Amino acid sequence: MKTAKKEKFEDLGLDTKAVAKGYRMLNKDGTFNIRKQNVSFYERINIFHSLVSMSWIRFFTVLVFGYLTINIVFASLYTMIGTENLTNIRGTNALDQFIEAFFFSAQTITTLGYGQIAPLNLPANIVAATESLLGLLLFALATGLMYGRFSKPYASIKYSSHALIAPYQEINGFMFRIVNPKRNQLMEVEVTVTLSLKRDGTELRDFHLLELERSKVVFFPAMWTVVHPITDLSPIYGTTEKEILEKGAEFIVMIKAFDESFSQTVYSKSSYTSKEIKWGEKFIYLPKHSGTEVTIDLSKINDTYKAALS
């Protein structure tokens, strides 16, 4: 976004200017605090996306519920046709026959086909042939969804709970830590930090792209402290903790990387509001060297110590 450095407004593709002081545009989990009204169900919905994104528990609930429903529908069809069209139906009352038809349907839709019960005449044969085709297609769908769910890449980056304003070289810097807890290799990791600030005396907001000490790394094996040096070109140069709070600052972070495990580009988003910044603290130094290996204790990524600002 090289050309955007000179721009101040609407930097994030949202025509939002007037937002209140306490407002957080981006939540910690990377979702936006924006609600779209009057979008038709058809426009909004994305079945594949929903089925791939929902939790496993919900996904299996949908599957099991669908399986039961389909079998009830087909069991009803078989009983409507008459269970005399099926071999070996032993039930003598309607309920028993329905139950047997239900399990015959289950054996058909899964293409299990024990054959202990089998269709005898034309009507039952038509329904069974239809059901088995439907079963194959639904199963084809389920296969695709399972693969889609499993192979869906996600940047599993963890952020330090707070950002810091800490001494950095001769000056100060705004900094936070990111960690890659997975064994997945992240390559060519790029970080963008955009600062949202309330314009003085108004409720309008300006967006500033922050210059970083480094905005891209080739590998990202474990940990990275992202630093915005507060030079005199920085929009927060010379501002105090109180001013930052008053301006309702929000530091919006976007990380782009290539995940080698999934062979896919992945994105991670998060933000730090003015209340999530600690002033005059520094991250402790974590890497420990032991012979031929470097060890990093990821449980300590939030640990800081006091450090006088310059």
Next chain:
Amino acid sequence: MKTAKKEKFEDLGLDTKAVAKGYRMLNKDGTFNIRKQNVSFYERINIFHSLVSMSWIRFFTVLVFGYLTINIVFASLYTMIGTENLTNIRGTNALDQFIEAFFFSAQTITTLGYGQIAPLNLPANIVAATESLLGLLLFALATGLMYGRFSKPYASIKYSSHALIAPYQEINGFMFRIVNPKRNQLMEVEVTVTLSLKRDGTELRDFHLLELERSKVVFFPAMWTVVHPITDLSPIYGTTEKEILEKGAEFIVMIKAFDESFSQTVYSKSSYTSKEIKWGEKFIYLPKHSGTEVTIDLSKINDTYKAALS
């Protein structure tokens, strides 16, 4: 397309210069008004593309029709061989036997295999073993197609029905709105606007890449008003509504984005002809703030109000 800014001709990879005034190169839905002649069927066809792109209704029609055809073919084979090679065929006339063979075929190709009817002798066994292999392969294909259809990404971007020539800062601007109605997150959205203008006194057309206020945004959660500021460098600087109509202007829009749901790059195309531009109107301001959330009413993206041009 940095290097193309200085270029005027053939900007879109098409050797088309002489096109009539009323011609529209790109339709609203992103398809081109270009017909290729004398392309052999083999060169033109792309079976996967066709099966993945066709409507669901047509796709299922193809599936059902294929299923019926294959079963008719195999039923014919079984009856040709003689249904005495199958167990439990009860039909005594040719039609009844064909019907029973048909359903036996259906049970075989879906690998259902109730076994109520089963192949007895060598000829029937050969056909059945072939059919079940074919069934598995066809089903493998269907699985791939279902997944291909479902996971096919598409940029679901909605465009405002009209573009506007509206006051913009000290000058005027050409602007239109784009909206992301889905919950899918679009990242790193890039917009390119190319203007096609009839060259004065000829039927030739020049293509101009328009400079935009902003051509890329990091996130695209909801809405974006794309603006081409009409500075003195703009090809439409100083032109009137009448001139734009006479020159048969067409503003060709291409949007490129990364869809996080599909982990894929997606493209969206559309165009505005000179008749789809409103002069001296401005889009109403949509975002509404309510405590901790911003609300945008997407049903109003086409709403404008009068605004005197500068």
Next chain:
Amino acid sequence: MKTAKKEKFEDLGLDTKAVAKGYRMLNKDGTFNIRKQNVSFYERINIFHSLVSMSWIRFFTVLVFGYLTINIVFASLYTMIGTENLTNIRGTNALDQFIEAFFFSAQTITTLGYGQIAPLNLPANIVAATESLLGLLLFALATGLMYGRFSKPYASIKYSSHALIAPYQEINGFMFRIVNPKRNQLMEVEVTVTLSLKRDGTELRDFHLLELERSKVVFFPAMWTVVHPITDLSPIYGTTEKEILEKGAEFIVMIKAFDESFSQTVYSKSSYTSKEIKWGEKFIYLPKHSGTEVTIDLSKINDTYKAALS
């Protein structure tokens, strides 16, 4: 490859300098005339790539042959165990029993399982349970391969049979035509042309990246004439047809594009040797306008007319 313009040698990632005059590095179909010796089978082989790239006929031959082989192996196992472990084996001699075991195997590996023949005792049950698991896994593999084959993207770009040296604006230009015969939409098409020339008085070869009139287009709906203007900066400025032949010139073309149908980046490669260049001819103008549509007759992309060089 901006930084490579100043480079002359080894431009294509191959340490080849001494190549004879008649040598063609890149074939018309995009394969290289390079043979790698002493690469172990294990290093060279890529089973997935082979199975996905081979022709459909060969692929199905492999499938059918594999299906027969596996069934023969398992039929042998069942007969070794003794067909008395299977129900309803009616054959009384070894061959008949083997044939019945063969088809029982086919019914098992496809998970068809009519049940007319079924395993009775422990040994047959173990083999059958193993075979059905193997069947599922092999079928899983086949599904993946079918999908891989079908969804494999390829740039279906067609090249004009000859390149031309033709008048271009005030000077001359080296030009060829490319055509997209498919309905697939190609986006952001980039062309690179590298010229390989024998160094005077030696058998060494220099590689020159040629400057193009335009190296990238946003859309590629139908046809594009790629032009290298022969300015005084061009490596072929002032050379004659005879010199080009003597220098064994080879124009190596690489095209990169994003195929919207497959949502994938695709590459196409080809080359023109000095014998495939026509001097003093121009491509005829193809687009025809008919009301609201442009028509292009792709059967005429090689048609040229005489044009005096400047």
Next chain:
Amino acid sequence: MKTAKKEKFEDLGLDTKAVAKGYRMLNKDGTFNIRKQNVSFYERINIFHSLVSMSWIRFFTVLVFGYLTINIVFASLYTMIGTENLTNIRGTNALDQFIEAFFFSAQTITTLGYGQIAPLNLPANIVAATESLLGLLLFALATGLMYGRFSKPYASIKYSSHALIAPYQEINGFMFRIVNPKRNQLMEVEVTVTLSLKRDGTELRDFHLLELERSKVVFFPAMWTVVHPITDLSPIYGTTEKEILEKGAEFIVMIKAFDESFSQTVYSKSSYTSKEIKWGEKFIYLPKHSGTEVTIDLSKINDTYKAALS
């Protein structure tokens, strides 16, 4: 990583500065010598990644073990319910019945369903219907995993066993060879070489991005000798073999390419420590021309000859 050239520290996204002399950050196989402590199992684990990355032997062991376990679980369920709920159970003692239930389970989970044994009453029907659904889902999973494993791209690039400091043009150069032994076509290959050097008198390390003769090639059909010319701007200009050893130099190589077979971007990583560098040797010239073909003997990529340094 253009902007990183001026940077010296933390170049690889790792806050590691103090590392001992003998330490190797990147192993020959592209894995890092970094251990992450106190990462919870849930944070660390990536089931899909594990199942797709593990060796085929281990993958099949997991599959077979899982298959046995599931069948034991369901066999236990069927015997708990009572095998009188299944048809044709012939065993008279608990073990025999369990074994028969085990194979009935195998026939159910693979949807084989011979039907010789079949569920008779409600409890067995419920378990069998559940098992067949589970079977389909597990098989859907296995299909996805098989495809994921097979279609997982990897850069199969081979590195020369040693890097060389050899005469290069008027000066010296650091060089190594890379080879593409597969038939896969690698396109747009980019190389990055980062040098890690111990800072004098400390245990801290500086990272330097090395300027290369060429950092990108369009095609990579066979072999490429990557060269870092040791100009006076190079961090190793004027250093001796002894100094390089003392500084514990590590040359970290990253290669990025587009694999046309997999239509995917692939990465390859490796490194050369100071002990893996030969001074004053040159790679022998390999390409051999035979009529219309160039032959390269890849078994000789490590062969060198003495060459006096300049």
